[in-house]
Amino acid sequence: MPAGLDKLRHFVVLMMxxxxxxxxxxxxxxxxxxIDGISDELSNPDTTGAIxxxxxxxxxxxxxxxxxxxxxxxxxxxxxSGNTHPNRRANMQGFVKSYFNRVRDVRHSQMIMxxxxxxxxxxxxxxxxxxxxFNRWFASxxxxxxxxxxxxxxxxxxxxxxxxxxxxxxxxxxxxxxxxHERPGHSAKLYYYDMSSSVxxxxxxxxxxxxxxxxxxxFLSDCETGTLPDYSFVSPNYSDHDSARGCEVASDQHPxxxxxxxxxxxxxxxxxxxxxxxxxxxxxxxxxxxxxxxxDHVVPPVCIPDQFAASVNDIGTGMPFVFDRLGVRVPxxxxxxxxxxxxxxxxxxxxxxIPATVTNFFLRDYAARSLRETxxxxxxxxxxxxxxxxxxxxxxxxMRTDCPDFDV
Amino acid sequence: MTLIHVPRPRQSALDPDRPINALLKAQIEQLHxxxxxxxxxxxTTIFVKAIKTEGEAANYIRAVTEAxxxxxxxxxxxxxxxxxxxxxxxxEIAAIAAEEAERTRTNRARTNRARSKKxxxxxxxxxxxxxxxx
Numbered sequence: 443m444p445a446g447l448d449k450l451r452h453f454v455v456l457m458m459x460x461x462x463x464x465x466x467x468x469x470x471x472x473x474x475x476x477i478d479g480i481s482d483e484l485s486n487p488d489t490t491g492a493i494x495x496x497x498x499x500x501x502x503x504x505x506x507x508x509x510x511x512x513x514x515x516x517x518x519x520x521x522x523s524g525n526t527h528p529n530r531r532a533n534m535q536g537f538v539k540s541y542f543n544r545v546r547d548v549r550h551s552q553m554i555m556x557x558x559x560x561x562x563x564x565x566x567x568x569x570x571x572x573x574x575x576f577n578r579w580f581a582s583x584x585x586x587x588x589x590x591x592x593x594x595x596x597x598x599x600x601x602x603x604x605x606x607x608x609x610x611x612x613x614x615x616x617x618x619x620x621x622x623h624e625r626p627g628h629s630a631k632l633y634y635y636d637m638s639s640s641v642x643x644x645x646x647x648x649x650x651x652x653x654x655x656x657x658x659x660x661f662l663s664d665c666e667t668g669t670l671p672d673y674s675f676v677s678p679n680y681s682d683h684d685s686a687r688g689c690e691v692a693s694d695q696h697p698x699x700x701x702x703x704x705x706x707x708x709x710x711x712x713x714x715x716x717x718x719x720x721x722x723x724x725x726x727x728x729x730x731x732x733x734x735x736x737x738d739h740v741v742p743p744v745c746i747p748d749q750f751a752a753s754v755n756d757i758g759t760g761m762p763f764v765f766d767r768l769g770v771r772v773p774x775x776x777x778x779x780x781x782x783x784x785x786x787x788x789x790x791x792x793x794x795x796i797p798a799t800v801t802n803f804f805l806r807d808y809a810a811r812s813l814r815e816t817x818x819x820x821x822x823x824x825x826x827x828x829x830x831x832x833x834x835x836x837x838x839x840x841m842r843t844d845c846p847d848f849d850v
Numbered sequence: 851m852t853l854i855h856v857p858r859p860r861q862s863a864l865d866p867d868r869p870i871n872a873l874l875k876a877q878i879e880q881l882h883x884x885x886x887x888x889x890x891x892x893x894t895t896i897f898v899k900a901i902k903t904e905g906e907a908a909n910y911i912r913a914v915t916e917a918x919x920x921x922x923x924x925x926x927x928x929x930x931x932x933x934x935x936x937x938x939x940x941x942e943i944a945a946i947a948a949e950e951a952e953r954t955r956t957n958r959a960r961t962n963r964a965r966s967k968k969x970x971x972x973x974x975x976x977x978x979x980x981x982x983x984x
Contacts, residue, residue, distance in 0.1 A: 459873065503863060509871050564854050587873050588880075605876035638908035640915040642877055652922045681874060682866045683908030691864050692904070696873055700863035709856045846852045 446780025446836030451723040459696035460734025500556040506697035510735025515758035517584040574785035581769025591643035593793040597815025601750035629671035633661035635679035665718040709848035726777040733770035746817035780836035794818035866905030
């Protein structure tokens with residue numbers, strides 16, 4: 443058994459908000475050509491027909507007001523550029539047109555093609571280059587936040603493509619419930635930033651199971667004392683607000699929140715785990731829930747349909763959707779001292795891979811899952827021999843001692 | 851080990867008066883739904899349709915999140931009281947049953963002793979009559 447898998451005891455998932463792969467990590471192709479980022483031939487037409495190329499002109503704040511539309515119909519436009527033919531092909535040419543519908547200004551709409559320079563994002567880009575970056579991690583559906591969060595917790599959105607409260611079907615439990623209720627013996631917690639930020643998208647859980655929740659302060663303390671649960675999901679701060687500690691700046695990186703604040707938060711989570719006695723036994727996944735309407739060049743693949751279907755009224759395109767296509771690509775990085783530097787992963791993943799991976803690892807033969815989760819790939823192999831060395835990312839025999847530190 | 855400097859956001863990054871985004875709108879709607887299930891005395895008096903800024907959203911979100919936790923804590927406390935009262939009653943019942951069992955044992959023993967005495971004296975009387983007859 444590889445040492446990294448043998449020692450693995452804790453999974454931590456940090457889910458940030460509304461940024462595409464090309465927007466945040468596209469600059470890295472120039473550093474490592476294996477990373478599928480920005481290249482010269484990429485472009486989108488604007489509403490005048492002019493060609494707009496991606497440019498490293500993204501700013502931390504102030505460009506994306508109002509925030510881009512990520513409802514299902516808008517993302518459909520971004521992916522298919524307005525083609526509604528039944529046999530249409532995705533071409534990722536509708537981003538500027540979609541943002542124009544929001545801002546009604548040609549120059550402003552072109553900013554959707556901007557991306558960050560590597561030096562703007564020292565934390566995210568360092569982690570991507572030092573550990574494992576996923577070239578093909580997609581949002582679970584081509585739609586907004588709530589349903590994508592749902593895939594991360596349940597492996598399905600129960601037929602939802604919108605932002606409304608989920609119509610949770612009791613036949614599919616969240617990862618938290620599986621680990622603590624269905625098969626007791628494991629532990630799980632969702633750490634939200636504070637009471638003013640709270641949870642998102644799984645409101646049924648705090649209503650029924652408040653013990654599954656804690657604050658970010660508690661997460662830091664649990665890291666320090668080595669008492670993290672088996673599975674932790676960490677949420678950033680979703681709003682600018684006052685607190686007993688002073689002013690809290692939103693750290694989710696959702697437009698138009700300051701992207702640097704999110705960098706500080708990511709570094710804080712990483713440092714807490716790295717300085718914890720649990721560092722050798724923990725894998726941290728940093729992922730974004732959806733692309734936020736921002737440009738990405740990779741066509742989302744089709745996938746196995748879910749057992750739930752979306753309501754035609756919710757979809758807004760006049761066409762049916764059976765959850766058989768993934769959403770736009772998002773940044774995803776796996777951190778562990780057992781991962782070789784510079785790892786690039788090309789297999790396809792989406793947020794259903796999160797419950798799939800955690801459940802497979804801790805519960806093995808747990809059956810009550812959605813079709814999408816059952817067909818999702820896992821990013822960490824269950825520690826059961828034989829281990830396929832081509833799939834195992836925690837492949838080092840000796841733990842690294844050269845992992846970076848962030849001065850936060 | 852490389853130490854990488856992480857710049858802090860500018861002061862101007864903070865803006866609690868920023869209009870709420872789609873994420874916060876959804877969160878407010880969902881928490882409002884959750885609030886309707888709370889006991890009346892724990893519900894806020896905040897009119898959610900009037901929430902326009904991030905600061906206002908944060909206030910509402912905190913109030914409802916705290917109320918949900920309070921509702922659960924209240925139920926847990928009540929459950930504890932019922933279990934405590936129930937436990938006392940169980941102890942009382944057990945004590946009474948134990949007393950009754952002890953009384954029964956005592957009575958039975960007394961009865962058995964009395965029976966045994968009677969039997970012995972009858973037997974003695976019969977032996978005496980036999981001996982006299984001889």
